[in-house]
Amino acid sequence: MTDLQPSKRTFIDLSHRIYDGLITYKGLPAPIMCDYLSREESKKIYGDGYQVQIGKIEMVSNTGTYIDTPFHFAADGDDLAQVSLELLADLPTVVIDAKDSIEIGLHFFENADVAGKAVLINTNWSKHWNSEQYFENHAYLTEEAAQWLLNNGVKLVGIDSHNIDDTRGQKRPVHSLLLANEVLICEHLTNLDKVPTSGARFYAVPPKITGVGTFPVRAFVQIN
Template sequence: MNDKRVVFDFNISFTNGGGIQGQDFRLDIAGDTITDQQLADYIVNDMQLLMVGKIDILNKYYINEKHKRQPVNILPNDKYIDLSHTIFDGLVTYKGLPSPIVCDYLSREQSRANYEPGTEFQIGKIEMVTNTGTYIDCPFHRFEHGKDLSEIELERFAGLEAITINAENITRIDESFFTGLEIRNKAVLVHTGWAKHWNTPQYFDGHPYLTANAAGHLKDCGVKLVGIDSHNIDDTAGKSRPVHTTLLGAEILIVEHLCNLDKLPASGYQFNAVPPKFKGAGTFPVRAYASFDTSN
């Protein structure tokens, strides 16, 4: 079967005046379709245009034709990969902790009394513990005098050079998974495959975890953050939490309950997991994601 291409016209206006047009423009695409916004972004980036205003994509259709060059990575999931679970009303993240309550504080119907006809708003109300969904731990979570979310520098949460460790179908993940790798000053994300059990009873029992020796090795190597797509980075069978103790004691951040780690390469991307700037909180949900440089 021939490769897929998109054929389209475009009009581009510039904010400082003038414009350019293109007719019967053909572009190799990796999938079966592409949005107008993706095409607009591609034209701007590939032609290195500046001061771009409105872009109209016209007369778009698809053909099967052999690609003339390697496909260009321009789809959103080539630049960003979402690594977070969705939080919803009633979600059980950790057995024994209350589920979040997500509801209206001001409903759209109620708001109509405050605004002119056709104008309405919703103001939401959320009640939850901070260990909900995909969340990040900082030292205050484990240590009374450790840094809380408001005291951790922003660069510790975002733009971290990252590496993916493949530990799929492994329960006890020891230091051997991290030896011989360049991990200093990086975010280390451990892919166990356990995220497939998310929001099921199986998620809480027999989950993969890091050993105390693995945590010690990561500390000695000076990593910046450790993430895992499992119920807990520690073995919860007992009452000790040596991985939390070791990593957070060294101000190495922890992200638990990740997902989609199977979509990540071994390296060559950045990890981002930024929480709100709360004082007096050591844990909070994040929108964790991987980002890629698609400029080349």
């Protein structure tokens, strides 16, 4: 029998680090992270032979790099526990170069093959992460472009910006359109400049939680 040799694979992390006090979306509370059981306190249970730590986290589900499922915008939409893994993992990927642009319109997607793929929009806005500028006049996708992506069979849309919609008003047409058609959204990505235009596989899998529509993910791509 021939020995199977491990394939050479490269992984690129597309997620921001989550930590105590992080502000992801202005107006939403920062996560609170602490010990539920500290290593020192664990000695009372296990003696001096073992020291364990059990953490406690209090946070809103829109924290860090996260996935949006249909339940986020519709009470009868699929939540984190209902969304198929086929929509979250091993997705062929196309990266759209929209660096340093604010309004990401239809012309950015001309001739792009998006059918069945995760479309990751590289706006370079992640360079402003964890700053006041990140929240203001950020890069966003237009409704027209979102409709084109939907018409052409996109499976997931990710963006390295504060929001996939223009947040200067109350309407969120891109969220409404994509999520209503079971196209998932991944926001607050980073490192998209390191991902090739095509050929990578995208993963962004959240915990299997009932009754919640958004949650942080360890988003990444795999390149064989």
